[in-house]
Amino acid sequence: MSGLGKGITTASIAKILQSMGYRVTTVKMDPYINIDAGTMNPFQHGEVWVTEDGGEIDLDLGHYERFLDINIPKDQNITTGQVYREVIQEERRGDYLGQTVQIIPHITDKIKQKIRDVAIKTGVDVLVVEIGGTVGDIESMPFLEALRQLRLEEGPENVFFVHVTLVPVLNVVGEQKTKPTQHSVRELREAGIDPDMIVCRAVEPLTPEAKGKISMFCNLEERAVISEADVSNIYKVPLLLEEEGVGDLITERLALEKRKPDFSEWKKIVEQMETAEEMEKVTIAMVGKYIGLRDSYISITEALKHAAAVLGCGIQIKWVSSDNISYDMVGEQVAEADGILVPYGFGSRGAEGKINVIRYARENRVPFLGICFGFQLATIEFARNVLGIRNANSVEIDPDTPNPVIDLLPEQKLVKEKGGSMRLGAHPIKLEPGTIAYKIYGGNYRISERHRHRYEVNPDYIQQFEKHGLKFSGRSLDGRRMEILEIKDHPCFIATQFHPEYKSRPGKPSPIFLHFVKASKEHKNRKNKAKKGGD
Numbered sequence: 001m002s003g004l005g006k007g008i009t010t011a012s013i014a015k016i017l018q019s020m021g022y023r024v025t026t027v028k029m030d031p032y033i034n035i036d037a038g039t040m041n042p043f044q045h046g047e048v049w050v051t052e053d054g055g056e057i058d059l060d061l062g063h064y065e066r067f068l069d070i071n072i073p074k075d076q077n078i079t080t081g082q083v084y085r086e087v088i089q090e091e092r093r094g095d096y097l098g099q100t101v102q103i104i105p106h107i108t109d110k111i112k113q114k115i116r117d118v119a120i121k122t123g124v125d126v127l128v129v130e131i132g133g134t135v136g137d138i139e140s141m142p143f144l145e146a147l148r149q150l151r152l153e154e155g156p157e158n159v160f161f162v163h164v165t166l167v168p169v170l171n172v173v174g175e176q177k178t179k180p181t182q183h184s185v186r187e188l189r190e191a192g193i194d195p196d197m198i199v200c201r202a203v204e205p206l207t208p209e210a211k212g213k214i215s216m217f218c219n220l221e222e223r224a225v226i227s228e229a230d231v232s233n234i235y236k237v238p239l240l241l242e243e244e245g246v247g248d249l250i251t252e253r254l255a256l257e258k259r260k261p262d263f264s265e266w267k268k269i270v271e272q273m274e275t276a277e278e279m280e281k282v283t284i285a286m287v288g289k290y291i292g293l294r295d296s297y298i299s300i301t302e303a304l305k306h307a308a309a310v311l312g313c314g315i316q317i318k319w320v321s322s323d324n325i326s327y328d329m330v331g332e333q334v335a336e337a338d339g340i341l342v343p344y345g346f347g348s349r350g351a352e353g354k355i356n357v358i359r360y361a362r363e364n365r366v367p368f369l370g371i372c373f374g375f376q377l378a379t380i381e382f383a384r385n386v387l388g389i390r391n392a393n394s395v396e397i398d399p400d401t402p403n404p405v406i407d408l409l410p411e412q413k414l415v416k417e418k419g420g421s422m423r424l425g426a427h428p429i430k431l432e433p434g435t436i437a438y439k440i441y442g443g444n445y446r447i448s449e450r451h452r453h454r455y456e457v458n459p460d461y462i463q464q465f466e467k468h469g470l471k472f473s474g475r476s477l478d479g480r481r482m483e484i485l486e487i488k489d490h491p492c493f494i495a496t497q498f499h500p501e502y503k504s505r506p507g508k509p510s511p512i513f514l515h516f517v518k519a520s521k522e523h524k525n526r527k528n529k530a531k532k533g534g535d
Helices: 006-019 060-068 080-093 103-122 138-154 179-190 208-217 234-243 246-253 264-277 294-311 327-333 351-363 373-385 436-440 459-467 511-534
Strands: 024-030 077-079 126-131 162-166 197-202 225-229 281-288 314-321 339-342 368-371 392-394 403-408 423-431 446-453 455-457 470-476 482-487 493-496
Touching (some): 006 024, 006 060, 006 162, 006 234, 006 246, 024 103, 060 294, 080 103, 103 126, 126 138, 162 179, 179 208, 197 208, 197 246, 225 234, 234 264, 264 294, 281 294, 281 351, 281 511, 294 314, 327 351, 339 351, 339 373, 339 511, 351 373, 368 373, 368 511, 373 392, 373 403, 373 455, 373 459, 373 482, 373 493, 423 482, 436 470, 436 493, 436 511, 455 459, 459 470, 493 511
Parallel strands (some): 024 126, 281 314, 281 339, 368 493, 392 403
Antiparallel strands (some): 403 455, 423 470
């Protein structure tokens, strides 16, 4: 079922094989009819992950990149929409020479072709493929059928099936129930697939009794029934799966050389993160309109953890809904916060609440980080409350604003379709020497970060902003687009048009997040010191 942990399991299996020295990459197959995740509301599937080459993908690709520390291109996400579009385009060209185009063989052949294309293009030893959705869903059936055929064509020594299932505990009896797994496997077998391994998601490790039942009723030896219990740190999962013998079983069945994985560096990262979580926590107020589904901001929360681990502190996130926050309410909402983060978003709902929070952070010298929409709203807040342009706004929020300090990108004005049409992917940015941003990025004149936006700072107002202390320290190479803003005489007031969270990795935190968390930690220390002095 959705949210069970297939993405983490996929990333962990790939990490085990990578640690054995095998070349590995991943593919995510999403059976929904959307071409990509770009037009989806975050409440539907969580955040949209943006690749270096501008793909808008399911958030699981973020897990893959963070675990494997690689960049994954957009063609390693396969959706029903993409498959049907390509087959229909081929039919319109006459490629099928009068055939009746059908699910089998044309759709299933296209799915197999796309998987093989990735394997050939990347030249990996093992390609780890995840199918989203649930066994039994109508939309998933062509993908399962394609993989059934793939195993038949490539041979059982080249295709290994892993099934991730839920083993719940009923509170009234306190017993791990294996019946859902049994029924799930039966459903999978009806699709012609026998799992080679079952990964059982549970609150606690599987009991020997539960393992034995699943082994017997699902016709698998016990070592192929894998316990994957809940953990406080997702980066421990590859280590736990390796303890269960996952790597040995997969390499044995795929006739690969048996190798001992080298997890030395990974263990250091996990230990660093776990140690940091036991230290005093820094509280970050996350102010957004999608907080009802925490997966909407998963890359940001992971980036905060990456930074905190390096700095030796824990992270506690206070989730604050941006809906209907007046300026008088802000202090109460973020009272205990050591730092304030305003993330991305779209549309007018919650925008005024975010602007009020940004004003509070600026005026009360609370460390602030704005990302994408947060960057644009920080610009609007400064225009209204420092420059005195009371009706300053974004044309996204108010198309008729007389002072559009945030305007539509010029090339966007003729765009009709919403999907895949924003400014997407990695773009180079030049930093101005002597600025905070320049220092944050280690004195580099040029960096590259990933983007996902349709609006930008209106250049007509830039001179006014900089005259009054809002510095645009990062710009596009042609100087036309504003990428980073900062206020010098503030403990930390910085915002980025790009998304630094997409390039943060465990052990290699984003420089922007590292700066923000460090400033928030220092702010906490100052508050504690002042409190002790008052006592």
